[in-house]
Amino acid sequence: MNTPRRSGRRVAKAIGAMTVAAAVGAGAVACAGSANQVPSLGYAIDNVVTTYNANTTEGAATGAAAAFGRVLTGMNYIGPSGTPLTDTDFGSASVVPGDALTVEYRLNPASVYSDGVPVVCDDLVLAWAAGSGRFTWPTENGPVPMFDAATRAGYADIDRVDCEPGAKDATVVFKPGRSFLDWRSLFGATDLMPAHVAAQAAGLPNVVGAIVSGDNDAVGRIADFWNTGWRLVPGELDLTKLPSSGPYRIDSYTEDGGLVLVENERWWGNKPSTSRIVVWPKGSDVQARIDDGDIDVVDVGAGSIAGLDLGDRFDVVDEPSRNVEQLVLANHGTFGAVEARRAFALCLPRQQLYDEFGHPGFEVTGGLGSGVVDSRITAPDTMFYQSAVAAEGGIYTDPDIPGAEAARESIEQPNLTVRIGYLGPDERRAQTVREIAASCAGAGINVVDVASPEFRPSALGAGQADAVLAGTASVSGAGGSSVPTDASFALRSGNGDNFGGFSHQRFDQIVDQLAVDGSLAARMSLLGEAEAILWNEMPTIPLFDQPRTTAYSKGTNAVVPNPTRSGAGWNMDKWILLR
Incomplete structure (x- = not known):
């Protein structure tokens, strides 16, 4: 340009x-x-x-948040620094003293939807129900969530939302011991969908009664509309x-x-x-x-x-952005064995990729955009970064072709083929895949570009791709924030945007503790342990802060x-x- x-x-x-x-x-x-x-x-x-609906697994991976931030407002929005800022036009929130974290929300008395229906606490109840994960359908393989929510971060920690249907205030009570540190990021821009539309579609006077009473049939009808009724x-x-x-x-x-x-x-x-x-x-x-x-x-x-x-x-x-460009790997099929994932990571030219694509038009000496990113969940401009990335130890910075070849041969895959998908066309990502293919060929790993204008990260679960080249939580375009729960929950078991299907009990425990433990010593230790698990299991491979x-x-x-x-x-x- x-x-x-x-x-x-x-x-x-x-x-x-x-x-x-x-x-x-x-x-x-x-x-x-x-x-x-x-x-x-x-x-x-x-x-x-x-x-x-930017909150479904489909919506969160698309540009809904970027397009509708000033169409569907909320209690907060993500500002340029990546932190949630209070939207005083929408309402206010204040913590109520007590043993359990309790937040009082008051909506602007003048707030009204463009169809003339007031904005009310029912909208908060719907957002909580969708993100909580508590409403499920029984199946032969165990319960599955009714709501196809992208993340449960924070919402799963809420015990209840006290709301009189149609009222302008609500009290949100968190579970004992689950004082979610980033509660200010909840119920934000594009998080709150018009509950009256979902209630009408479900044939109900409001969503609150069905959700509070636990009426599964009625909540199921609400969820069916929430999942697909707002498609464009x-x-x-x-x-x-x-x-x-x-x-x-x-x-x-x-x-x-x-x-x-x-x-x-x-x-x-x-x-x-x-x-x-x-x-x-x-x-x-x-x-x-x-x-x-x-x-x-x-x-x-x-x-x-x-x-x-x-x-x-x-x-x-x-x-540079707060969106980490990365490869999200399927934990089945070609990459069902951890040795296959490690073989692929060892042949990647991560330093070369940063040098060529990670800092166009700018030079940064520290923090975001200053080099190869070695952490999935800790940003380079935080005090915890250096201790968190110690586990990588420079092993995966430059290609180790003999090591990659040995890892591949250990699982007896003479012709390991990796299909990398992304939302196309995208020239930077196309060039990235070409560089990866050239490097990995020497280790007997065949890399195929399967990008298309219709590509979605759900292709991992469908067996149509082995890796997604995208940002944090497999988002194709603008993504990320300074709230650390976004990236960590994208790798937590059962989270909707965990498209690769990674599951690790100890990692889940760490994510859950990080969400409520603000102790600096604990966070430093936990983040280092989490990253060691991720480098060992290799569910994703971070590249650089997306420019x-x-x-x-x-x-x-x-x-x-x-x-x-x-x-x-x-x-x-x-x-x-x-x-």
Whole structure:
């Protein structure tokens, strides 16, 4: 891209000031030059949008969180630093003294969905029920969850949600001894789905009665809709199922016209600065849309779009993200034996991959983006990182072809074939697979690229791929946060986004303890033990902090890069473009 660039370091220093000034500055600019304001902005992301529900296993792996952060608001949102920030427009939360962690939530009295139905505590009850894992169906192979939730982190620790149906307040009581450290990240943007829509689909007056009473048949009907009822197919939307609780609502979604978000007239907060945003998901011809002037903000994996030319119309920021680029391995089939997984890890050129693809357009001397990542669950910019990664010991940094060959031969697999899948097209990942294939060929390991525009991480469980090349929790596009539970629960037994099916009893115990134990000494010890287990069992292979490219048309105000799962669209209601 032949455009001026600013490094991630320089941007990071400016983010705090930009975030604080965004709302005030955007409003001032609008008043000063509204006659020259562009009425509609195009926003390109590098993931598909196939569902309104970002909380299902399908939805969490897609771009739903990046697209709908200002459509489905919540108690918090993930800011540019990766931490959850309170959304005071939506409500407030306060801890009630007592033996068990108890949080009182109060929703804004003015909060109402775009269809006129109030936002109420029923929405919190539905989010808890879906993520708790407590509602199951019996099968021959044991109970299976009714709700196809991506994660149980935090929600499984809640004992109950006290809510009078239709009320604006709720009390969330956690289980004794399960004071979830990251409780502020719960019930956030895109976590809360409109419970009244699910209740109507299930033929119930509300969801609270069925959930609190444990009526399995009724909860099953709620879950059936929650799992699949919010799927989005371009050209086939039922807008009555898609009410908004944010400054934007969905207006239309077509292949040619993109995902159109328009001002939600019932939004109770500040009006969005630009009344129309068009989200262009992966699969759109981004270059053609840029050339035609249809795209003003771009948030994609660096180098993912082959030949992307932004010309001189855009300011561009390249920076590392909190999303770890990694290979998620199936724990069955080709990789059913741990020796096969180790053989593959030993032939990977991880240092070479970082050198070629891990820091385009920026140089960082420490922390995020500064080198090969040796931990799945501990970020390089934390005090625990060095002790956590000691288990890797440099064994897997550069290829060990004789070691890989010996590991492969130990399981008597003369022709080990590894199918690597990812959401395509993606030029950086295609090149990554080519480099891996060239390196591993010397160890008798044949690597095949099985990427496609329809690829989903569920292909691991279906036996259609042996490895997924993606980010944290197998997310293709924007992902990650500074909340450590996201990455650790993605490898916990039974978690929906544990697509490889990894299961290890001691690791599960560590994850559960880390979720509630804030002791520095305990965390240092536990994180080191967890990473030793992961390097020994090899359910995933971390590569580097995924680099992101954020570009925005010159003259655009208040675009603040957010290298987390929220993406640049975290504050799209503040964007203004003047020409």
